[in-house]
Amino acid sequence: MKITFFSHSTYMIEIHGIFLLVDPFFYGNPLFKKDSKLLNRCIKYFKRIDYILLTHAHYDHVCDTELFANKFGSLVISNYEISNFFEKKKLKTYGINYGSFISFPFGRLKYVWATHSSVFDDGTYGGNPGGFLLQTKDKKNIYLSGDTSLTYEMKLIPSFGTLKISILPIGGVYTMGVEEAIIASDFLQCKKVLGVHYDTFEAIKIDKKKAKEKFYEKNKELFLLKIGDTMCI
Ligand code: NI
Ligand code: MN
Numbered sequence: 001m002k003i004t005f006f007s008h009s010t011y012m013i014e015i016h017g018i019f020l021l022v023d024p025f026f027y028g029n030p031l032f033k034k035d036s037k038l039l040n041r042c043i044k045y046f047k048r049i050d051y052i053l054l055t056h057a058h059y060d061h062v063c064d065t066e067l068f069a070n071k072f073g074s075l076v077i078s079n080y081e082i083s084n085f086f087e088k089k090k091l092k093t094y095g096i097n098y099g100s101f102i103s104f105p106f107g108r109l110k111y112v113w114a115t116h117s118s119v120f121d122d123g124t125y126g127g128n129p130g131g132f133l134l135q136t137k138d139k140k141n142i143y144l145s146g147d148t149s150l151t152y153e154m155k156l157i158p159s160f161g162t163l164k165i166s167i168l169p170i171g172g173v174y175t176m177g178v179e180e181a182i183i184a185s186d187f188l189q190c191k192k193v194l195g196v197h198y199d200t201f202e203a204i205k206i207d208k209k210k211a212k213e214k215f216y217e218k219n220k221e222l223f224l225l226k227i228g229d230t231m232c233i
Contacts, residue, residue, distance in 0.1 A: 001140055001233040005225035006042050007031050008200040009061060009147070009169065012049075015106040015136050020051045022144060023061035024068055031200055031227070042228050046072070051104070054078035055146025056118035057085070057126020060200070066091065077104075079111060081127030085120060098130065101160075107136035112157065114148035116175070133160060140164050140233060143188060147197065150180040154187040163190035164233050169197030170211060170222070171204030178211045182218050191220045194231070 002014040008029060013020040026032055032039035049072040054062050062082070069076055069091045076086050076093045083095030094102075101108040110133040118126035131146040143157050143166040157163065166188050169175035175197050176184060185193050193215065198206045208224055215222035225231060 001136060001142075002230050003167075003194065003225075003233060004045070004230040005194075005196070005227065007227045009055070009196045011167070011196070012045075013134070013142075018050050018106040019046075019048050020053055020106065021046075021049045021068060021074070022053045023055055023146075024052060024064035025060045026064050027067070028059060028063045029200060038227060045228070048072055049074045051106075052076045053109075053132055053144070054082050055114065055131055055144070056116060056129035057082050057120045057124070058118065058147065059121045061147070062120070077109065079118075079127035079130060081125055082118075085124055085126070098128070101133075101135070107134060109134055110160070112143075113151065113153040114146045115151045115153075116147045116149070133157060135161065142233065143167065143190070145169065145184070147175045150176050150184050150187075152187070154184055157187075158189040163188055165192040165194055165223075166190045167194045167196055170195040171198035171200070171206055173203045178206065178214055178222075181222075182215060182220065185215075185218075185220050192223065193220065194223045194225070 004012045009023045010025045052074045080095035083093035087093045096111045101110045111130045114129040114131045116129040118129040132144045134142045141161045141163045168181045170181045212222045
């Protein structure tokens, strides 16, 4: 399994040749507005996108959904309300809610609790915000928390199997910061964290070196990828 980071909460997960894009935020993203060459380099990487996973309806998570779903014929997987929103725009959707695992050709997905909000830019209700618990067929478990604060609900996640890595926001203000993400990794019984949702805007700028040190002091590892970089799980 490969995870390629595209800044903010946007990343591609490749599972044996199947591509899942999470929370696409490219054209409205200030980091890409400043550097269109970087944007083009990232987009060029896309050969296919089989699924688009959306954690909640905020603009910085859904804004390029239509663009990529139309281009690649991707299936949009999200909560029921977000799926309905995109179904009306003629996209292929799969609406789910908090509950059970659902099987897909790449493995299983469960929509899990996030403590946040969820509304589209035009005011349309975006259902309950969430994250995804992903279990691949070769038994790799990954937790994608989406935008969330620290919550006791995270303690349930390891009941479904040991996690390989957790993808957590660390920028603070709108989500967990570094301090909370370290406690989250205790709740999740997962020492490896891929940090997302930082540095995109002024309000969520972090000191990356300090953040890594704080994790290290607690005997944990924080991975921070450069835009366009890939890690193998
Ligand atoms: Ni949000
Ligand atoms: Mn966000």
